[in-house]
Amino acid sequence: MYDRSMSVRQAALFLLTMLAALxxxxxxxxxxxxxxxxxxxxxxPAAGSRVTLxxxxxxxxxxxxxxxxxxxxxxxxxxxxxLPAGVxxxxxxxxxxxxxLVSGLMNYVYERPFAHLVDLTVPAGLTAGTRLPxxxxxxxxxxxxxxxxxxxxxxxxxxxxxxxxVDAATQARFDAWRRxxxxxxxxxARYAVADGRFRLSVPFPAGAELGxxxxxxxxxxxxxxxxxxxxxREGDALLIETKAAALGQPPARLDGVxxxxxxxxxxLVATPGPVAAATGGAxxxxxxxxxxxFGGALLGGLLLNVMPCVFPILSLKALSLAxxxxxxxxxxxxxLAYTAGVVAVCVALGAVILGLRAGGASTGWAxxxxxxxxxxxxxxxxxxxxxxxxxxxxxxxxxxxGESGASGAFATGALAAFVAxxxxxxFMAGALGAALVLPAAAALAVFAGLGLGLALPFLLIGFVPxxxxxxxxxxxxxxxxxxxxxxxxxxxxxGLAWLLGRMAGVNxxxxxxxxxxxxxxxxxxLGARQGRGRGGGVAWAAVALVAVAGTxxxxxxxxxxxxxxxxxxxxFTEPRLAALRAGGRPVFAYFTADWCLTCKVNEAxxxxxxxxxxxxxxxxVAVLVGDWTNGDPALGRFIERHNRAGVPLYLWxxxxxxxxxxxxxxxxxxxxxxxxxxxxx
Amino acid sequence: MRHLIPLFAAAVLAAxxxxxxxxxxxxxxxxxxxxxxxxxxxxxxxxGRTVVLEWNNPECPFVKKHYAGNMQRTxxxxxxxxxxxxxxxxxAPGKQGHLTPEGARAYVSGVKAQPAAYLLDPQGQVGKGxxxxxxxxxxVIDGKGVLRYQGGIDDKPTPDPADVAGARxxxxxxxxxxxxxxxxxxxxTRPYGCSVKxxx
Numbered sequence: 043m044y045d046r047s048m049s050v051r052q053a054a055l056f057l058l059t060m061l062a063a064l065x066x067x068x069x070x071x072x073x074x075x076x077x078x079x080x081x082x083x084x085x086x087p088a089a090g091s092r093v094t095l096x097x098x099x100x101x102x103x104x105x106x107x108x109x110x111x112x113x114x115x116x117x118x119x120x121x122x123x124x125l126p127a128g129v130x131x132x133x134x135x136x137x138x139x140x141x142x143l144v145s146g147l148m149n150y151v152y153e154r155p156f157a158h159l160v161d162l163t164v165p166a167g168l169t170a171g172t173r174l175p176x177x178x179x180x181x182x183x184x185x186x187x188x189x190x191x192x193x194x195x196x197x198x199x200x201x202x203x204x205x206x207x208v209d210a211a212t213q214a215r216f217d218a219w220r221r222x223x224x225x226x227x228x229x230x231a232r233y234a235v236a237d238g239r240f241r242l243s244v245p246f247p248a249g250a251e252l253g254x255x256x257x258x259x260x261x262x263x264x265x266x267x268x269x270x271x272x273x274x275r276e277g278d279a280l281l282i283e284t285k286a287a288a289l290g291q292p293p294a295r296l297d298g299v300x301x302x303x304x305x306x307x308x309x310l311v312a313t314p315g316p317v318a319a320a321t322g323g324a325x326x327x328x329x330x331x332x333x334x335x336f337g338g339a340l341l342g343g344l345l346l347n348v349m350p351c352v353f354p355i356l357s358l359k360a361l362s363l364a365x366x367x368x369x370x371x372x373x374x375x376x377x378l379a380y381t382a383g384v385v386a387v388c389v390a391l392g393a394v395i396l397g398l399r400a401g402g403a404s405t406g407w408a409x410x411x412x413x414x415x416x417x418x419x420x421x422x423x424x425x426x427x428x429x430x431x432x433x434x435x436x437x438x439x440x441x442x443x444g445e446s447g448a449s450g451a452f453a454t455g456a457l458a459a460f461v462a463x464x465x466x467x468x469f470m471a472g473a474l475g476a477a478l479v480l481p482a483a484a485a486l487a488v489f490a491g492l493g494l495g496l497a498l499p500f501l502l503i504g505f506v507p508x509x510x511x512x513x514x515x516x517x518x519x520x521x522x523x524x525x526x527x528x529x530x531x532x533x534x535x536x537g538l539a540w541l542l543g544r545m546a547g548v549n550x551x552x553x554x555x556x557x558x559x560x561x562x563x564x565x566x567x568l569g570a571r572q573g574r575g576r577g578g579g580v581a582w583a584a585v586a587l588v589a590v591a592g593t594x595x596x597x598x599x600x601x602x603x604x605x606x607x608x609x610x611x612x613x614f615t616e617p618r619l620a621a622l623r624a625g626g627r628p629v630f631a632y633f634t635a636d637w638c639l640t641c642k643v644n645e646a647x648x649x650x651x652x653x654x655x656x657x658x659x660x661x662x663v664a665v666l667v668g669d670w671t672n673g674d675p676a677l678g679r680f681i682e683r684h685n686r687a688g689v690p691l692y693l694w695x696x697x698x699x700x701x702x703x704x705x706x707x708x709x710x711x712x713x714x715x716x717x718x719x720x721x722x723x
Numbered sequence: 724m725r726h727l728i729p730l731f732a733a734a735v736l737a738a739x740x741x742x743x744x745x746x747x748x749x750x751x752x753x754x755x756x757x758x759x760x761x762x763x764x765x766x767x768x769x770x771g772r773t774v775v776l777e778w779n780n781p782e783c784p785f786v787k788k789h790y791a792g793n794m795q796r797t798x799x800x801x802x803x804x805x806x807x808x809x810x811x812x813x814x815a816p817g818k819q820g821h822l823t824p825e826g827a828r829a830y831v832s833g834v835k836a837q838p839a840a841y842l843l844d845p846q847g848q849v850g851k852g853x854x855x856x857x858x859x860x861x862x863v864i865d866g867k868g869v870l871r872y873q874g875g876i877d878d879k880p881t882p883d884p885a886d887v888a889g890a891r892x893x894x895x896x897x898x899x900x901x902x903x904x905x906x907x908x909x910x911x912t913r914p915y916g917c918s919v920k921x922x923x
Contacts, residue, residue, distance in 0.1 A: 114856040114857070114918060115856055115857045115915075115916065115917060115918035115919075116918075117880045117881065117882075117915055120881070144918060145815075145847075145918070145919075145920070145921035145922065145923050146851070146921065146923075147856055147918045147919065147921070149918065181881065181882075181883070183882070185917070185918075188818060188819050188920065189782070189819045189917075190783060190784060190785075190917040190918075191784060192784045192785075192881075192882035192883075262913050288744035288746075288854065289744070289747070289873070289874075289911045289913075290911055290913070
């Protein structure tokens, strides 16, 4: 009984197992690790048009599919099409991939849902309603971190020749897929392989946004795939450096994709050419460069002492030291305190710049001058110092220039360094530019060098008694000298007012000058009270009030000025273009992006030239600008329709003409004025 | 071995993953590994004979493609010419394709492979020393110990056995050129296949 029941149970189990195997095995054989859906952008493409198909793919959890270059392992996907006569398929286009480093081997992969895009050409002359069955056999590799499986899938879809209408939902899906495609950078990169290093220089405007950058080479022979890449921005170039490939010959043309973070990227072509090592970066940086930059900064700082912004402060300080007749120890203490003040402010400014850089902002030395409010404050400060030098009022405690004591010296130093920045720009650009690409510690050393240079003369006066003795004896002449010194300070104020006007418009400059007048009146009042021997608290409050009011006022006025400037070129939209053309006006449409260097060059060199604008205005040319910085899909589709994959694109619409003239990618002012003049003549 | 070449494997161990790229037309780094029978095998033991290194992972589809007959034929052809064939498995324990000595013996007899030795490199030292990236990944070393070829087995980077027919077998081509005293015309190619399943 027992035995029999066992055998029955075993038989049942066996049957169940068999059944499970029968059901399970075909399922297991068909189990795929990549779900692929073939999606046509329109199922009713027009005859004689191009229709895009997407292979919307979703890897199973833990699995990944490969980019066209799989990295150290992996194989590209191959597509075999079965198409109706006359229909042709382009190559598979791959979205920007991700990196997966496994045991020191690099894989360029997709671990998240992605889509290949491919363009099919539908021949002209097909009658509406013609059926176009499409069959695609895909061979691809999918892997986990552990195992790889080559898979095959046959995908089918059917198109019907029709009107090419695209429904909104499909359009939205394609917009997302197109955003993931690398966009052509539109400028040629250079690369060099030397001393076991691969260096790539990509034209990329200094102001363009950049996330985590990585260069995916399409082929081997140039860059090692697994080695980490260092990325440095130097002006309008992006330098990428890594280990050179150990095997193979560097190709004559290196294609690749520059990923810039968040799944976005640019396709580019690099040709061999000289590429200097990055002045910064982990590998190419040497103490030599840092020392040179430090020396440059030191010299520059020294030079700053004779600049109109600093000289008066320094002179006064030196004279006060001579006048006070302080003992040697006191002089040294003051000199050191002054130096500390100067260096502290220089390093602090440097640290702020480095911090902003690290945060992705594009800043440079004198960055505080890019904010009109800071310029206004500096303007008021310069006016205040000039009035003080002119003798309108005296500075009470806390002690400042002209007062002795360590704290006064420190404050004077800090003031000198801060006020010096507007003068330092042109002289310091080289050394400070270098500093910004050095590692943070070395960069701060360079900023400290600038401060040290600035403090050096006073340091010498403090430490060398002979120098102190050589200073002229104090006397009534010092009053006159002080008044004379107000002249360079007034010049500084004039310069700052001009800068304010340049930045935020004539209204903002006027507001700044009114604020300066207000501050002047308040300081005059302060001087009068001081003359009567009364406290200055109320007058100081008035000065502060003027400064605060001005600071609040300037950006508003300034913002309006900027908005006016930008409003000159209307944003491109297809309805607006159609409306302008219907109105019979010639239209010049240009498509640009912040990351497109060629675009910026063309704008500065041709489109924004006064001669061009005058000619355009005279011929009543409407100018439309399409900004593709963020990869707007609607603009992308429009650009593609003109057989361009990216920006720059320049279109000239003659009134009455059916199609625009596509202008060359390098514009000259004469080319544009000729187009406009032709309209008038 | 009269003069003891320091085993580069030890040095590579310290240097980390895939750092020991071997330069083509330069002396190939020596190594010592234990084969599936427990015997120690050293590359320098074969001085004077041409040596082929083959990186292997029995479960890799690309390896399976070539073990459908092509790899065995290539091994037989090499053997006829007196070439030493060393198959190396750098799969780490617990990873796909890792073999114990018994497992290796079963595999070699099962697929009727004819290597002079099937070497076990579970630490991946030799694999990383040669920068072996894929399975298969092939190396040809001449009688003077100079590396003459490294790369893929052929020029059809697919997992489909049907593609073997029209492909150029880079190893056979290199061997026949070496035999004729000619320089190897294609000394480097890009290997293809699964990534080597190193530890870590």
